[in-house]
Each structure stands twice: as C-alpha cells, then as structure tokens.
Amino acid sequence: MVEINWTALVILLIGLFALAGYYKGWWKEAITTVFLTFLVLLSQVPTLAQIFxxxxxxxxxxxxxxxxxxxxxxxxxxxxxxxxxxxxxxxxLDAGDGHTWIIILIIFLSLAILIGRHSLPGWSRPTYPYEGYVATQQAAMYGVLLGGINGWLIISLVRVYLTGSTLPGGSSGTASADRVIVQATDVPLTSIADSFLPWLFAGLAILVLIAAINNRVVYVKDKEGYRKIDYKPPLGYTKQDITLAKDK
Structure with missing residues (x-):
C-alpha cells in the first residue's frame, strides 16, 4: 500500500492550479470557481444533490x-x-455513489475549460475574426488567487466523494477496504462539508460571477439607436488582432 501525505498533496495541487491560473488569468478561473462552488453546495445539502x-x-x-x-x-x-x-x-446515476460525483466533477471542469476557451479565446486559440485575449500581470495575479482556491476546492470535493459522509443516503463513497492501494496520511478530521465554508464560497461565487459578467458584457447603442449586447476585454486582459500581428 502506498502512503501519501495529505497536506503535501493539497499544497502540490493548490500550487499547480495557481500556476494554471497565472497563465489563464482570473476571468477563466472564475468560471471554474462557479462550477466548483455549485458542487460544494450540493455536498452540503444532500436533498438538493438528490434532486440534481x-x-x-x-x-x-x-x-x-x-x-x-x-x-x-x-x-x-x-x-x-x-x-x-x-x-x-x-x-x-446513483447519488450515493462517490464515483458518480467524481465523473460529474470531471465533466464540470471540462465544461468550464470549454466555456472559457470559447468565450475568451487566447492567443493560441483565436476565433473569427482572429482576435485573442492576453492576460496581463494584473489578471495573472488574480488568476493565481482564484486558481489556488479552485485547487483547494477540487481536492476538498474529492475527499468528500471518497468518504461519502455527506452524500445522499450516507454512502461510503468510493472507498473499499479490499481495493485500497493508496492511503492518505495526516488527513484532517473535518472536511469542507463540515464547516460554514460552503456558504462563504457561495457568496464568493456570486460576487465572482457578477464580476465576470460585468467585466465581459456591455450594452451599447448601434447606429439606429437600438441597444445591443457587446463584449469587452475583462479587467487585466488585452485584446489583440492576431491577423495584424501575423502580418507584421
């Protein structure tokens, strides 16, 4: 059996996601934060999780x-x-099975990545008319913060799904004594689902979502005077015409 120090694993994952947030910027990380917070709330309210x-x-x-x-x-x-x-x-799907929620977690993370790439294409993945958005140092620093939070939320959710203590029906999650080949050491006695933190992150996610929309969507008037939805670079991002850059 392989033993892994839980604290070291958490620090490693937080560092990796913070690094990813540095390159993606805060706006794309904000999308992930909203998805993860929704899962955290479901882990806090089993009845709502069952309805989902x-x-x-x-x-x-x-x-x-x-x-x-x-x-x-x-x-x-x-x-x-x-x-x-x-x-x-x-x-x-079985709401009391931790495997179900791990699959949903993976799907949510994939959706967050796809939404981020489509709605705010980077330099390497431009969309017509070949414009890309580059995260400046300001957006990168905010991205480090949100990325670290996302990393901590992910590892916290995985722990909840493995133990299954707050899943609908009080399941044992994914753990099985005859199949365990990896064991974590120095694991805290309480998890994110046992504290007030889910509600704190719910408030944070609402603020992050409002900030993300407010920094991306804007109402403008066209030549006829009608109001329409337009898009602007989020705080800390610069919009660059890749076609012109390549021509140079």
Whole structure:
C-alpha cells in the first residue's frame, strides 16, 4: 500500500492550479470557481444533490428513449461504436455513489475549460475574426488567487466523494477496504462539508460571477439607436488582432 501525505498533496495541487491560473488569468478561473462552488453546495445539502441527480437521470432517460427510437441500422452502429446496449436497461446515476460525483466533477471542469476557451479565446486559440485575449500581470495575479482556491476546492470535493459522509443516503463513497492501494496520511478530521465554508464560497461565487459578467458584457447603442449586447476585454486582459500581428 502506498502512503501519501495529505497536506503535501493539497499544497502540490493548490500550487499547480495557481500556476494554471497565472497563465489563464482570473476571468477563466472564475468560471471554474462557479462550477466548483455549485458542487460544494450540493455536498452540503444532500436533498438538493438528490434532486440534481434525479434531473440528470430524467434527461438520460429521454436521450435513451430517443436513441432506441432510431432506425435499427443507426442503433446498431451506435452500439458498436460506443459499446452500449441501447435496447437494454436505461443507465441511471446513483447519488450515493462517490464515483458518480467524481465523473460529474470531471465533466464540470471540462465544461468550464470549454466555456472559457470559447468565450475568451487566447492567443493560441483565436476565433473569427482572429482576435485573442492576453492576460496581463494584473489578471495573472488574480488568476493565481482564484486558481489556488479552485485547487483547494477540487481536492476538498474529492475527499468528500471518497468518504461519502455527506452524500445522499450516507454512502461510503468510493472507498473499499479490499481495493485500497493508496492511503492518505495526516488527513484532517473535518472536511469542507463540515464547516460554514460552503456558504462563504457561495457568496464568493456570486460576487465572482457578477464580476465576470460585468467585466465581459456591455450594452451599447448601434447606429439606429437600438441597444445591443457587446463584449469587452475583462479587467487585466488585452485584446489583440492576431491577423495584424501575423502580418507584421
């Protein structure tokens, strides 16, 4: 069995996410903060977590029925390519299983990355009309702060999902004595779900979301005098025309 010092692991992950925040800037990290805080609140309120999972299961059922209603040839192709039995039992998520929440955590992190890249493309991933946004030192420093917070939230959520103490039904999470090959040492007795911190982060996430929207979306008047939504560089970001830069 491999032993890992929990404190060292937390410091390492916080450092890595803070470094990522330095390069991405605060605005993209803010999107991740909002997603993570939502999961933290779900871990604090099992009833709300169960409602969330029930909603996802309902959506999965609708998709599964739609797939099973397709032509036999298309169903066969999907089953072969995806390895699914579409005509079999509808897959459902278990709110009391830590694996379910770890998968949701990964999906949320992926969504946050995709939203950030699409709504605020960087220099290496420009969008038409080939404009990119570069984080200045100010945005980078704020990004370090939010990135570190996000890293701590992620490791805290993973711990909650592994123990399963606050999951709906009081599950044992993902841990199983006969399958444990890695054991953490010096783990604190309390987790983020056992304190007031989730509500503190909920307030922080609301402020961060308002700041992110306010720093990106602006109402302007066109030539006809109609108001429309436009976009501006967030605080600490500079907008650069990549086409002109390449021509130079």
């Amino acid at each position: 999972i029930n909603t996802l299961n309902f959506i999965i059922s609708l998709i599964w029925r739609a797939l099973s209603a397709l032509s036999l040839d298309l169903v066969s192709a999907l089953e072969t390519s995806l390895g699914l039995d579409i005509n079999g039992e509808t897959p459902q």
